[in-house]
Amino acid sequence: MKEQFYYQATHCLCSSLSLEVALQSYYEFVKQYLPIDGIFLNIYRPEHGDIQFLSHVNEQQAVALDRQVKISPEMEAVLQETDRPVIRIINDISLDKVTGFVAPQLIPEIASVVLLRMVSSDTHLGVVGFYSKKKAQFKPLHADLIEPHKDTLSLITAFNLRGRNLLRANQALSLENDSLKRAMFCxxxxxxxxxxxxxxxxxxxxxxxxxxxxxxxxxxxxxxxxxxxxxxxxxxxxxxxxxxxxxxxxxxxxxxxxxxxxxxxxxxxxxxxxxxxxxxxxxxxxxxxxxxxxxxxxxxxxxxxxxxxxxxxxxxxxxxxxxxxxxxxxxxxxxxxxxxxxxxxxxxxxxxxxxxxIPALRQRRSDIPLLVQHFIEMLAAKFNLEKLPRVMPEQLSILNNYSWPGNVRELINVLERAIIQKPRGPLTFDLLQAQSDEEVTTKAGQTIIVDPSHASDKLVPLETMISKYISHAMRITGGKLYGPGGAAELLDINPNTLKSKMKKLGLC
Structure with a gap:
């Protein structure tokens, strides 16, 4: 019986290049001999400290997954033990620290499971879980039937992972190609x-x-x-x-x-x-x-x-x-x-x-959409995102209307923060809209930030502040009072009036 079971099961697993189709065929066959409600397949990713679910099949569906579950260092230590058995029966998953934490996040009603380890070159790849929604459903006979499938399941999983990596590489090349096309216009x-x-x-x-x-x-x-x-x-x-x-x-x-x-x-x-x-x-x-x-x-x-x-x-x-x-x-x-x-x-x-x-960013707002696209592409590559997060028109409007005191460097920081918060998008920039900085627009159309929050609660006489500000204006203009670019023009005050104020304040 075992030989016939192994032959039929292997035939099902090799019936399609699609992992989900193969698992669906395998599940339909195996459930005739095992009291299972479904099969899941996941891999352990030590470089990320998580478990990634790849596939799940049950009576209703067979789906590819890309869901990660973060695990603790203690759980990682358990997974890295070299003496872990190839196959285990867990008739109450609450008794297993790792499975009891990870599996219910995909299948909340899971109660018991048979875990078959997948190994490649002495490296633990992950597990295939044959699960039931009832406790105490599995016996040693069930484990004996499916243990010989370990190598075949490991092989098709490895091929599936390779295919996913190639797909990501093609997507990355496509993004790079789009970026190069845009670069032709820069x-x-x-x-x-x-x-x-x-x-x-x-x-x-x-x-x-x-x-x-x-x-x-x-x-x-x-x-x-x-x-x-x-x-x-x-x-x-x-x-x-x-x-x-x-x-x-x-x-x-x-x-x-x-x-x-x-x-x-x-x-x-x-x-x-x-x-x-x-x-x-x-x-x-x-x-x-x-x-x-x-x-x-x-x-x-x-x-x-x-x-x-x-x-x-x-x-x-x-x-x-x-x-x-x-x-x-x-x-x-x-x-x-x-x-x-x-x-x-x-x-x-x-x-x-x-x-x-070099003009400030607020003086060339028409460039903001191009810069946003350019830096999103850069940051997507930095964070290894599979696709570029979107920016909705109303959010782009927030970026266009912001004063950008930190210029392009601040724009990069804002975009990076938004991507960290929502890597799959759409990106939001409500924080910029909520900032309480007061903006003053000069006659020349320049936007200047006046932020009283940087002042302490201890105030000085108004004339002292006026004196300091006029002195600052004179330093900026190199001592020039009259004419274009002079202190009077920058402060939007009649030169004679300014000179009178300076005499009164003892500045000249």
């Missing part, structure tokens, strides 16, 4: 090159082929590095090094050794010669981000490099000639810093040969 990888950044890209095209220094100005997170990449990619240095340096991240005591390198024995710990960032960029481009953070002492040495096109390593005497293109960037007002003597005027003129102003 010249040089700059999203918005034909929209809100069109004027900037005209400037990029004009300067890229030259070796002139470029200074990019714009708010934090608006994409200055992306434009620097585009300039380098369009230049005749495209195949050469592109070295990015965050000037604000280098401690003052290490600036010389990091930028210009050092010789062996120059100081304790200098066991070998090291090339600095400038030398690493030789022949290519160096991008000096947050240039306004450099201390005055470092500004002097940087000016010398720009003038002489050479460096001297720390502890060395020989000049190292450089063929290098410098792109600098800052979110600070360097002209005001020059007026305050915190940035060298001669370095300012050397860097600002060709200034490029």
């Amino acid at each position: 010249p040089d990888g700059v999203v918005g090159a034909e929209g809100g950044l069109k004027k900037v890209m005209v400037q990029v095209d004009a300067i890229a082929a030259l070796n002139t220094s470029v200074l990019m100005q714009g708010e934090t997170g608006c994409g200055k590095e992306v434009i620097a990449n585009a300039i380098h990619a369009k230049s005749n240095r495209a195949g050469k090094p592109f070295i990015k340096v965050n000037c604000g991240a280098i401690p003052e005591t290490l600036i010389d050794s990091e930028l210009f390198g050092y010789e062996k024995g120059a100081f304790t710990g200098a066991e070998t010669r090291k090339a600095g960032y400038f030398e690493q960029a030789n022949g290519g481009t160096i991008f000096l981000d947050e240039i306004g953070e450099l201390p005055l002492s470092a500004q002097v040495r940087l000016l010398r490099v720009l003038q002489n096109s050479s460096i001297t390593r720390v502890g060395g005497y020989e000049n190292v000639d450089l063929d290098i293109r410098v792109i600098a960037a800052t979110h600070r007002n360097l002209q005001a810093m020059v007026h305050e003597k915190t940035f060298r005027e001669d370095l300012w003129y050397r860097l600002a040969v060709f200034p490029i102003d």
Whole structure:
């Protein structure tokens, strides 16, 4: 009888390439000999710390599943025991710690089960569960009948998993293909090159082929590095090094050794010669981000490099000639810093040969839908999502209407947070709508965030605040009171009235 049972069961399991169809045929045959209400198949995924259900068949249906159940470290330890039996009868699943927790989440009414372990190359793949909705339904005879099916079930499960992985790979390739198609409409990888950044890209095209220094100005997170990449990619240095340096991240005591390198024995710990960032960029481009953070002492040495096109390593005497293109960037007002003597005027003129102003995200809202699609694709790949989560029109409207004080960088963070919360979508951004920050729109159409919540409960006299604010305006404008870009224009006040207030407050 056993031989005939094994032959018929194997024939059922091999009757279709579809796991669900094969299991349905197998179930219809086996239930004639076992008191079962259904069969489920799951695998253990140690890399994720969960059990994943692959299939479930009963009287009503045979379905493919992709449901994960997280398990505790203690349960994982049980599953990884090497001496676990190949087949077990559990006539009351509440007595088994792992099965009693996992199985009812798929089949709430399950009461007893026979578990057949699937093994591949001594690795525990998972189990096939033959279950009943009644307790104490299974006997050793039932286990003896189905134990020989272990290898066949392991094989078809392995093939099914391989097929699912191939399907995911094809879906990933399809997504990548769509992304590449969209990239064709984003010249040089700059999203918005034909929209809100069109004027900037005209400037990029004009300067890229030259070796002139470029200074990019714009708010934090608006994409200055992306434009620097585009300039380098369009230049005749495209195949050469592109070295990015965050000037604000280098401690003052290490600036010389990091930028210009050092010789062996120059100081304790200098066991070998090291090339600095400038030398690493030789022949290519160096991008000096947050240039306004450099201390005055470092500004002097940087000016010398720009003038002489050479460096001297720390502890060395020989000049190292450089063929290098410098792109600098800052979110600070360097002209005001020059007026305050915190940035060298001669370095300012050397860097600002060709200034490029990068608009804030709120100044190019037409690019937001493109950016949203672009970053969702990036984040979907990062989180290994099978399909892109959707953004409903009303949610996209919330993104379009938000002021984006953190610019593109903030947009990425908002999208990432939304995907973490709802990886399958649709994405929601109600938190942005609920923010209590007050927005003020200037005559120039700029949106500025005024957030009183950052102030303490201790208040100062109003005239003191006015004095501080006027002083701040004068610093921003480099001391300019009258005319375009002057403090009076920015504060929307008559210049004579402003001057009178300044005299009254003792500011002039």
